[in-house]
Amino acid sequence: MEIAKPYLLFLGDAPDALAAKTAAGVVDWRRDWCVGQLRLPGCKADVGLPDLDVAGAVAAGAKTLVIGVVNAGGVLPEHWIDQIVLALESGLDVASGLHGRLSSFPRIAEAAKRHGRALHDVRHASERFATGKGVKRPGRRLLTVGTDCSVGKKYAALALEAEMTARGLDAEFRATGQTGVLIAGRGVAVDAVVADFISGAAEWLTPAADPAHWDVVEGQGSLFHPSFAGVTLGLLHGAQPDAFVVCHEPTRTTMRGVPHPLPSIGQVIEATVAAGRLTNPEIRCVGLAINTSALDETEARATLDAAAAVHGLPASDPVRFGVGPIVDRLIATFP
Amino acid sequence: MEIAKPYLLFLGDAPDALAAKTAAGVVDWRRDWCVGQLRLPGCKADVGLPDLDVAGAVAAGAKTLVIGVVNAGGVLPEHWIDQIVLALESGLDVASGLHGRLSSFPRIAEAAKRHGRALHDVRHASERFATGKGVKRPGRRLLTVGTDCSVGKKYAALALEAEMTARGLDAEFRATGQTGVLIAGRGVAVDAVVADFISGAAEWLTPAADPAHWDVVEGQGSLFHPSFAGVTLGLLHGAQPDAFVVCHEPTRTTMRGVPHPLPSIGQVIEATVAAGRLTNPEIRCVGLAINTSALDETEARATLDAAAAVHGLPASDPVRFGVGPIVDRLIATFP
Missing domain, CATH: 3.40.50.300 (P-loop containing nucleotide triphosphate hydrolases)
Incomplete structure (x- = not known):
C-alpha cells in the first residue's frame, strides 16, 4: 500500500487546531507533498497551506485527499461525505486514519468503485502478514x-x-x-x-x-x-x-x-x-x-x-x- | 458467545488420531457434553464416542456440531460441507476452530440463516473489546x-x-x-x-x-x-x-x-x-x-x-x- 502524492489535506470543520493535528504532522514533515488544505465552513484549524477546493487541488496536481482531522468519537460525520465523494468523482484517492472504514459508507464505497479510485484506511492493515520469524536480517x-x-x-x-x-x-x-x-x-x-x-x-x-x-x-x-x-x-x-x-x-x-x-x-x-x-x-x-x-x-x-x-x-x-x-x-x- | 451443549463431534475423514486432537481434547475434559462422533468414510481417528449420524445425534439431544478435526492447511474442505449443511437443516448449531470462517462458505451461511442456527467461529472473536484498564479486580x-x-x-x-x-x-x-x-x-x-x-x-x-x-x-x-x-x-x-x-x-x-x-x-x-x-x-x-x-x-x-x-x-x-x-x-x- 502506497498513498499517491501529492496530498490535499481535509480539515473538515475542525473545532480547534488540536483536532487537525494529523494534518499538522503531515505538513511538519512532508510539506512538499501537500498542495493545499480543504476547510468546511466553521473550521477553526489552519495548517498554513493554501485553501483549495477539490477542483483547485486537482488542477494543482493533487492525487489523494487525506482526512487530516478527527471528529469527536473518531467517527466520520455525514456532513463530510459530500466532499469525499466529490474528491473521488474528481479523480482523487482518499486516505483516512479514522476507526471506521471509508468503505463502510455506501456512497463513498460506490463512488470509489465507479471511478476506480483507491480508499486507504490506514488504521486497517490490508496486507496479510506471516507470524514473526525472529531471524536476524541485514540492515x-x-x-x-x-x-x-x-x-x-x-x-x-x-x-x-x-x-x-x-x-x-x-x-x-x-x-x-x-x-x-x-x-x-x-x-x-x-x-x-x-x-x-x-x-x-x-x-x-x-x-x-x-x-x-x-x-x-x-x-x-x-x-x-x-x-x-x-x-x-x-x-x-x-x-x-x-x-x-x-x-x-x-x-x-x-x-x-x-x-x-x-x-x-x-x-x-x-x-x-x-x-x-x-x-x-x-x-x-x-x-x-x-x-x-x-x-x-x-x-x-x-x-x-x-x-x-x-x-x-x-x-x-x-x-x-x-x-x-x-x-x-x-x-x-x-x- | 456460549456454545450450546451437548455436542456431536465431527471427525471428518481425519487421516490419523493427531488430526482429531481437538475432538480428543473435548472428550478428555468434557465427556459429559458429547453425545457422539460423526465420521466420514476413510476416517482414521476414533475418540471413543458412539458413532452417530446427524439424525441420531439430534435424537440423542445434541445441540451443536463441533468441528473437532483439522484438515491439511487448516482449511475446511468442500467434501465436509454436506454434513455441516445437514446439521444446520436438522437444527444444530455449528462450531469451528479453523482459520476460515464457516460463514465464508455460501451454502453454510445460507443454511444457517434459513434455519436460524448459530455459526461459532471460535478463532474469530465476535465480541468488541475495550482496551485494558490494568486496574485490580476482585477474585x-x-x-x-x-x-x-x-x-x-x-x-x-x-x-x-x-x-x-x-x-x-x-x-x-x-x-x-x-x-x-x-x-x-x-x-x-x-x-x-x-x-x-x-x-x-x-x-x-x-x-x-x-x-x-x-x-x-x-x-x-x-x-x-x-x-x-x-x-x-x-x-x-x-x-x-x-x-x-x-x-x-x-x-x-x-x-x-x-x-x-x-x-x-x-x-x-x-x-x-x-x-x-x-x-x-x-x-x-x-x-x-x-x-x-x-x-x-x-x-x-x-x-x-x-x-x-x-x-x-x-x-x-x-x-x-x-x-x-x-x-x-x-x-x-x-x-
Whole structure:
C-alpha cells in the first residue's frame, strides 16, 4: 500500500487546531507533498497551506485527499461525505486514519468503485502478514520506545530520520501508527494487526536491507503500559533494533489513560534491553528524547543535563534542541 | 458467545488420531457434553464416542456440531460441507476452530440463516473489546505460562481446574485458544484479537468475581517466543494473575517453529514476575508443570525432583502424576 502524492489535506470543520493535528504532522514533515488544505465552513484549524477546493487541488496536481482531522468519537460525520465523494468523482484517492472504514459508507464505497479510485484506511492493515520469524536480517534498525504512550516517539523518529539524512546516512522512517502512515505514505498501524502477527508485521515493515541502511522505526505504547505493552513487545521483537532511543515526558505523573505510575527511564532501558535481546543480542540505547514543552528553558536544560549524566547518554528535546547529539552518538557507536 | 451443549463431534475423514486432537481434547475434559462422533468414510481417528449420524445425534439431544478435526492447511474442505449443511437443516448449531470462517462458505451461511442456527467461529472473536484498564479486580486468578508454545498450558489449566474443584474450591477454566474455547463452551482466542485489545480481551474474559473464586486461565505462547511474546504479555497484563504455573517440555531444544534456544524455567519465572507485577504486584509462581512424555518413569521422577529442588516449587507432570502438589501449594499460599 502506497498513498499517491501529492496530498490535499481535509480539515473538515475542525473545532480547534488540536483536532487537525494529523494534518499538522503531515505538513511538519512532508510539506512538499501537500498542495493545499480543504476547510468546511466553521473550521477553526489552519495548517498554513493554501485553501483549495477539490477542483483547485486537482488542477494543482493533487492525487489523494487525506482526512487530516478527527471528529469527536473518531467517527466520520455525514456532513463530510459530500466532499469525499466529490474528491473521488474528481479523480482523487482518499486516505483516512479514522476507526471506521471509508468503505463502510455506501456512497463513498460506490463512488470509489465507479471511478476506480483507491480508499486507504490506514488504521486497517490490508496486507496479510506471516507470524514473526525472529531471524536476524541485514540492515540496521533504530526504534523509538517510550516511558508512556504519546510522549513523542513518532516525532523523535521523524527528527532522527531528518538529521541522519542531513548527515548523509541512508535512513528511512518506518511508520507504525495511522498518522505516521499518512506522513510516510506507507507503513502499517501495528496496533490494528491481529495479535498473532504483531512481530510478523514489524518484520514485514523493516525488511532485509543494505548493511549500511537505517530503518528508523516509530515506536508504539510502552512496555510499562498495561493496555498496550503487548503491542510494544511484539514491535520490539519484530523490529529487532540495533539501537533505541527512549522518549519521555518528565512532568507526567501517571500513564496515559490509566492510574499506573510512570516507569523511570532506567527501568525502560533495562526492560527494553532484556526483551529486545531475544531477537538482537546487540541492542543498545543511544539516547534520550525528552519532551520539555512544559518546562522553561533553564529547567529544560537542567532536566536534559541531569538525565544525560545519570544514564551516560545524550539527552535532547527533539523539538526544542534537535537530535544532533543523539545522531553523534549513533554514528560513533555504529561507524 | 456460549456454545450450546451437548455436542456431536465431527471427525471428518481425519487421516490419523493427531488430526482429531481437538475432538480428543473435548472428550478428555468434557465427556459429559458429547453425545457422539460423526465420521466420514476413510476416517482414521476414533475418540471413543458412539458413532452417530446427524439424525441420531439430534435424537440423542445434541445441540451443536463441533468441528473437532483439522484438515491439511487448516482449511475446511468442500467434501465436509454436506454434513455441516445437514446439521444446520436438522437444527444444530455449528462450531469451528479453523482459520476460515464457516460463514465464508455460501451454502453454510445460507443454511444457517434459513434455519436460524448459530455459526461459532471460535478463532474469530465476535465480541468488541475495550482496551485494558490494568486496574485490580476482585477474585483470584491463576495463569499457566510456558517456556515455549505447545508445552501443555491448556492441559495444565484444565487439570488444575479439575483438581481444585475436586478439593471444593470455586474454580473455572478460562479458555484463550480455539480448542480451549470448544472445551469450555466459551472464551476468546486472544491471538485472533486486534493487537490493541489483547489485555482488554483478557480483562473481559476474567471479570471481577467473588474474592474466593479462582479463574484458571489458559496461557498462550511464551514471553521468550519471538513470534508470539506480545500476545503472551498482553494476556499476562490483562489476566493480572495472583499465581502462575510454568509449563515446560524438558527435551525440546529450540522454540517451536523458530531457531531460538529455549529459556530456562528460572528465566521464565523471573520475566513473568517482572512483567506481571505491573498489574498485580503480588504475582508469584506456585508450581511447575513438566511434560515428561519423552522420558521413562525414572528419568521423569528425577527431572521433576531436580526442578522442584532448584526452584523450591512443587513440580509435576499433570498427565502422568496429576497436579495435586501444585494445588497443595496454591492452597497453602492463598488460604
